[in-house]
Structure formats: structure tokens, C-alpha cells
Amino acid sequence: MALLTINHLSKSFGEEAALTDVNLTIEPGRIIGLLGKNGAGKTTLLKLICDLLTPTDGEVLFEGAPIGVESKKEIAFLPERTYLDKSMTIQQTLRMFQDFYDNFDVNKAKKLLADLDLPEDRQISKLSKGMQEKLQLVLVMARKAKLYILDEPLGGVDPATRDYILDTILRSFDDGASLLISTHLIADIERILDDVIFLDRGKVLLTAQADDLRNETGLSVDDNFRRMFKC
Amino acid sequence: MEFQFDNERPIYIQLVQQLRIAVVSGDFAPGSRLPSVRELALTAKVNPNTMQKALTELEGEGLVFTERTNGKFVTTDEGLLLRAKRALAQGYADRFLGEMAQIGYDRAGALSYLQDDLT
Numbered sequence: 001m002a003l004l005t006i007n008h009l010s011k012s013f014g015e016e017a018a019l020t021d022v023n024l025t026i027e028p029g030r031i032i033g034l035l036g037k038n039g040a041g042k043t044t045l046l047k048l049i050c051d052l053l054t055p056t057d058g059e060v061l062f063e064g065a066p067i068g069v070e071s072k073k074e075i076a077f078l079p080e081r082t083y084l085d086k087s088m089t090i091q092q093t094l095r096m097f098q099d100f101y102d103n104f105d106v107n108k109a110k111k112l113l114a115d116l117d118l119p120e121d122r123q124i125s126k127l128s129k130g131m132q133e134k135l136q137l138v139l140v141m142a143r144k145a146k147l148y149i150l151d152e153p154l155g156g157v158d159p160a161t162r163d164y165i166l167d168t169i170l171r172s173f174d175d176g177a178s179l180l181i182s183t184h185l186i187a188d189i190e191r192i193l194d195d196v197i198f199l200d201r202g203k204v205l206l207t208a209q210a211d212d213l214r215n216e217t218g219l220s221v222d223d224n225f226r227r228m229f230k231c
Numbered sequence: 232m233e234f235q236f237d238n239e240r241p242i243y244i245q246l247v248q249q250l251r252i253a254v255v256s257g258d259f260a261p262g263s264r265l266p267s268v269r270e271l272a273l274t275a276k277v278n279p280n281t282m283q284k285a286l287t288e289l290e291g292e293g294l295v296f297t298e299r300t301n302g303k304f305v306t307t308d309e310g311l312l313l314r315a316k317r318a319l320a321q322g323y324a325d326r327f328l329g330e331m332a333q334i335g336y337d338r339a340g341a342l343s344y345l346q347d348d349l350t
Contacts, residue, residue, distance in 0.1 A: 031278050170273055190238055192278045211241035211281070220238030 001064055003028045003147055003178050004049065009058035011044055011202075018044040019202040022058070026178055028146070031169075031192055033210070034182040035225055036199035042182040043080060045199065046151050049180075050077045062147075073103065076145035080152045082132060086125035090118060090135065101143055109142035112168055130161040137165055141172035148172075150181045154188055162188055186222040196221055200229060232258050234275040242277055246285035254294045254305055255316045265295065265303040 004026040011019040019041045026032060036042050047053045049060055051067045062071035084093060090113070097104045113120075116134060124132060137153055150169075154162050170192060173179060183189055190196075190210060198206040205228065210221055217224055232253055236245050253259045265271065268286065272279040286303060289295040293311050297303050306312065331341040 029280065031280070166276065167273070170276070170279070173279060187238065191236060191242055191276065194278055194280050211243050214239065214241045215244075218239060222238065 002026065003063060005061040005064070006049070007059050007061070009045075009048060009060060010056050011041075011048060011053060012056045017202055019048070022202075022204055024197065024204065024207065026147070026180065028176050028178055030194045031173065031179045031181070032195045032197060033186070033189060033193040033221070034180055034197050034199060035184070035186055035221070036182075037184055037229060040199045041202040042199055043151055044202075046077070046149050046180070046182060050075055050149060052077075073101075074146040076140045076143040076148045078137060078140040078148075078150040078153060080155065082136060084124055084132070084136065084139075087123065089121050089123050091120040093124065093135075093139070094120070097139055097142075103144040104139075105142050105144055108172070109138050112138045112142065112171070115164070130157050133157055134161065134164055134168070137168055141168060144174075146177050148177065148179045150179065152183055153181060154183055154185050166192060186225055187220065190221040193221070198225060198228060232274070234277075236275075236277075243281050243284050243288075246275065246277065246281060247288045250285055250289055251292075251294065251315060252319065254289070255312060255319060259305045261305050261309070261312065262307045263305050264301070265305065267302065 002025045004024070006022055006024040009019060009022040010017065022045065034042050034045065044053065048055055049067070051060075051072060060067045062074065065071070067075075088096070094106055094109060097109070098106050113135070116131065118127070118131065118135070124135070127135065133153070137150070140148065140150070153165055153169075157165065166189065169179065169181075181189065181193075193210045196206070196208055196210050196213065197204060213219075213221060213224055219227070234246070234249055236242055250259075259265060265286075266274070268279055268283050271286075272282040275282065286295060290297065290303075292315070293308065294306050294315060295303050296306060328338060328341055331344070332338075336344060
């Protein structure tokens with residue numbers, strides 16, 4: 001059974017259509033890139049999948065059932081903006097996540113954080129922006145979920161941080177779980193993608209396996225994207 | 232071992248090629264156990280699905296075999312390793328001869344260049 005099925009999904013904000021008739025299927029065990037320029041509707045789509053927005057039309061099914069309380073347990077979402085309480089320490093934050101999520105694996109989080117060499121009594125406000133992004137990613141990836149949704153995890157980070165993020169993603173990619181990653185920084189991430197979705201002005205223009213696309217065009221995913229959108 | 236990719240060609244095909252070289256060259260010694268798919272994927276910084284697919288291809292060629300609970304091993308079949316090495320050498324030689332032909336060396340000329348003129 002498909003992990004996620006999206007049928008005729010549309011979302012408007014007032015007069016403005018953010019998404020128009022989106023149809024997608026996400027299978028288990030895949031890493032999928034949701035690729036589009038700024039304003040293409042990537043975040044709107046991700047928020048609809050996470051049940052943080054109400055669709056204007058259409059439906060999102062998780063393992064065949066409408067999304068809701070049950071699907072939220074199985075979908076771990078990394079939003080683009082930080083939501084952590086910066087007055088808390090890392091340790092307090094870990095404890096809060098443990099209380100909040102049944103499926104939060106604190107040992108996995110500690111293991112992933114170990115490479116960062118961060119003292120757990122450090123206040124989040126004292127961490128650099130890059131460190132805060134890494135911490136948030138670890139908190140999301142340490143949940144034992146079936147679908148991980150990462151919204152622009154590479155936005156505005158330096159190359160070393162980017163490598164850590166890609167490594168953390170690969171390290172935590174469990175058998176059977178899927179990862180949906182939105183980004184406009186395609187070249188940095190395309191090597192780890194199984195599938196790609198091109199989104200433009202609220203519409204899905206292309207879905208393909210990354211290697212098939214390279215094979216058919218002799219171009220990287222990034223070059224295909226640039227060619228299609230002339231940016 | 233180090234993996235290098237370009238994004239213009241399927242990652243899977245590049246991975247098969249580089250793993251084949253690692254086996255033929257003895258980087259992965261005959262009879263030795265390969266690291267797990269997960270470890271190899273992390274080393275190469277690629278998706279574990281892609282690594283799995285590449286290893287399945289090598290298994291199809293017989294260069295790698297699976298022992299049910301133990302993981303994947305490099306073949307000890309020397310004939311097979313030699314044939315795989317020759318196939319790679321053939322590819323390199325064809326490319327060399329092709330590029331030499333482009334600049335005006337015929338086959339004999341290219342060979343004599345290798346034997347006599349190479350500095």
C-alpha cells in the first residue's frame with residue numbers, strides 16, 4: 001500500500017491559488033525531493049500533508065486513511081522556521097520531546113548529537129544558527145516515524161553544516177520509512193534522492209526517478225530543473 | 232575507499248562501475264566480507280536504495296555473493312575476476328585508441344607511441 005496518497009488537492013488563500021489539483025503517491029522506503037522555486041507552493045503542500053492547513057479541495061490519505069491524529073504520530077515534520085524555546089537547554093528540550101512523542105528515541109538523538117560536541121546543559125539561545133538547525137533536524141530524525149518531512153533543511157547553512165545534515169539524513173533513513181525533502185538547492189542534495197517532484201506555481205510539472213531523468217536527458221536533476229524553469 | 236560522482240549520469244551506473252573496480256583491483260579483497268549496504272551508502276554519501284541496486288547488479292555478474300545471514304562477500308573465482316578486469320581494460324583501451332584516432336594516430340601508430348615515444 002502507498003504510504004501517502006494525494007488526490008486532487010487544491011489550496012487557495014482568499015483569491016490566490018497556492019496549489020491546484022495536485023495528485024501524488026509516495027511509496028515506503030524512498031527519499032523524495034520536492035523541488036521548486038520560492039513561492040512554488042512547496043511549504044503549503046507539506047503543511048497540508050501534516051494536517052497543519054485545511055485543503056480547499058481534495059484529500060490526503062496516509063496508509064489509505066484520511067490524515068489526522070493517527071497520521072501525526074507517524075509523520076515527523078521539520079518546518080522551515082525554528083519553533084524551539086530558546087530559553088531551554090538541550091537537555092530540557094530532549095526531555096520535552098520525550099514527553100511529547102511516544103516514538104522519540106532519546107538515545108538516537110544523543111548519538112546523533114554526539115558528533116556535534118554540544119554540552120547538553122547549553123541554552124539553545126547560545127547556539128549558532130547552524131547549530132540550532134542541526135539540533136532541530138536531530139530532534140525530528142530521532143522520532144521513529146514512517147514519513148519524515150523536511151522543509152528546506154539546507155537553507156542558509158554553510159557547506160560543513162550541509163554535509164552534516166546530509167549525513168544525518170542518510171544515517172537515520174530507516175528501512176521502510178520515507179523522506180520527503182523540499183529544497184531549491186538541488187545540486188547539493190540530488191545524489192541522495194530516489195525520486196523527484198517538480199512543483200511550479202502550485203502545480204506538479206514532473207515526477208520521475210532521479211536516475212531515470214539523468215539517463216533520459218544526460219543532465220543532472222539540477223540542470224533539468226534549470227532548463228524547465230529557465231532560472 | 233573513495234567514491235566520486237558527477238550528477239549528469241545515473242548515480243547507480245557510476246556506483247556499479249566504481250564497485251566493480253574496487254573488487255577487480257583487490258580494494259575489496261577476494262573472499263572478504265563487504266561492509267553493510269548502510270555503511271557503504273554512508274561512505275559514498277548516496278541513498279542506501281541506490282547502493283542496494285548497485286550491489287544487486289554486481290551479484291548478477293557474480294562478483295559478489297550473499298551468504299544468507301552473514302552479508303555480502305567478494306567472489307574467490309579468479310577466472311571471473313580476471314574476465315571482469317579484462318572487460319574494464321578493454322573499455323579503457325578502446326577509449327584510448329578512440330581518442331588517439333581523433334588526433335590522427337591509427338592503431339599501429341598509437342601502439343608504437345606507447346612503446347617508443349611515451350615520455
